[in-house]
Amino acid sequence: MPSSCEVDVRRLPGTVVLVIRGEIDSSASQPLQLAYAGTLGPDMATRVVLDFTAVDYMNSTGIALIVGILAQARAEHRTVAASGLSEHYRQIFEITRLSDFIEMFADVDEAIAITS
Amino acid sequence: MTSNRAEETPQLLAAFTVASEPGNERVALREVAAAAADCGLTKDQMERLKTAVAEATMNAIEHGNENRAEIPVDIAVMRTLDAVAVTITDRGGDRADHVEREIPDIELKLRGEQRPRGWGLFLLQNMVDGMEVSTHGALHTVRLTMRTGGDDEEGARHAEQL
Numbered sequence: 001m002p003s004s005c006e007v008d009v010r011r012l013p014g015t016v017v018l019v020i021r022g023e024i025d026s027s028a029s030q031p032l033q034l035a036y037a038g039t040l041g042p043d044m045a046t047r048v049v050l051d052f053t054a055v056d057y058m059n060s061t062g063i064a065l066i067v068g069i070l071a072q073a074r075a076e077h078r079t080v081a082a083s084g085l086s087e088h089y090r091q092i093f094e095i096t097r098l099s100d101f102i103e104m105f106a107d108v109d110e111a112i113a114i115t116s
Numbered sequence: 117m118t119s120n121r122a123e124e125t126p127q128l129l130a131a132f133t134v135a136s137e138p139g140n141e142r143v144a145l146r147e148v149a150a151a152a153a154d155c156g157l158t159k160d161q162m163e164r165l166k167t168a169v170a171e172a173t174m175n176a177i178e179h180g181n182e183n184r185a186e187i188p189v190d191i192a193v194m195r196t197l198d199a200v201a202v203t204i205t206d207r208g209g210d211r212a213d214h215v216e217r218e219i220p221d222i223e224l225k226l227r228g229e230q231r232p233r234g235w236g237l238f239l240l241q242n243m244v245d246g247m248e249v250s251t252h253g254a255l256h257t258v259r260l261t262m263r264t265g266g267d268d269e270e271g272a273r274h275a276e277q278l
Contacts, residue, residue, distance in 0.1 A: 026138065057142065059170055060235035067225050067232045074226060088163035095242050096235060097222040 003027035007035035016045040017108060021054040024062030032065055036072065046078050051108045053084030063096060070101055079103075083111040126194040126201070129155075133188035134173065136181035136206075141173040144191055148202055151193040155200045156264040165200065165262050168243035171236045172204040172258045180206025180256050199245075201261045210251040 005028035010017040016039045020032070039045065050066070052058075073080045083105040085093060093099040105111035130151035134140040145166040157165065173189055181187040190205040220238050224230035241247055246261035 023142075059141070059167075059174065060239050061174075061233065063235045063239075064232040067222065071226045071228065071232070086163075088160065088167070091160075091164075092167070092239065095239070096220070100222065101226065 015047045017049040019051045024058040026061045083108040129193040131192040136177045141170040144173040145170045164243040176206035180208030205257040209254045
């Protein structure tokens with residue numbers, strides 16, 4: 001199944017933003033993991049913002065992918081934030097308790113402003 | 117108590133099939149959303165119903181029909197006065213639904229003590245007002261209900277009739 005998920009990486013001082021577009025399902029595994037791997041390195045940002053503004057669908061497999069990224073980031077002593085989640089997906093983050101570990105912001109500017 | 121039996125009879129809004137191919141859960145959720153558009157669901161209820169339909173259809177495709185495209189998943193959308201019901205039927209017969217009996221725990225998952233996946237059934241149960249599973253021979257059906265209004269007792273009574 002071809003992936004409709006695309007991820008752009010935006011680097012800022014201390015923060016890296018993964019701008020996700022499309023659908024987060026099983027086909028999103030490779031683009032998400034490749035993008036995350038691209039943020040690693042000796043001078044890597046300690047804060048990762050996942051921007052969901054342009055995400056129009058996310059299923060339980062997509063939730064698992066986010067859990068995987070969160071687990072990896074925590075192992076690397078990085079914090080993870082989320083921006084642009086719709087009300088429905090905010091609700092899902094709360095039900096799954098992802099929101100206990102990922103701070104949620106209305107939009108990416110707000111998420112970035114917290115660290116600047 | 118008086119009742120209008122004609123009005124309480126479930127009304128079939130749509131019935132369709134999707135092939136058991138990954139991604140077809142999105143076809144299912146779009147069709148269900150279109151069929152239930154005039155049922156009085158709030159935007160939040162509609163979003164939750166769509167997510168539940170997608171998860172149930174994914175389970176039917178993967179666990180029921182084992183991704184065999186030639187085996188269909190049957191989906192029907194019905195309404196009564198106070199509820200919308202969606203049935204999703206595969207040909208997988210009786211099974212332990214669905215290898216997801218473990219309750220997903222984010223802390224265990226983050227510690228690597230539970231697999232990252234396993235959210236599907238949990239999401240399903242938390243998205244709708246009712247979920248029932250039944251099996252008749254090879255036919256395995258998940259029935260989802262979402263109340264559309266009225267008090268809880270009355271809504272539950274109508275949901276049970278679907």
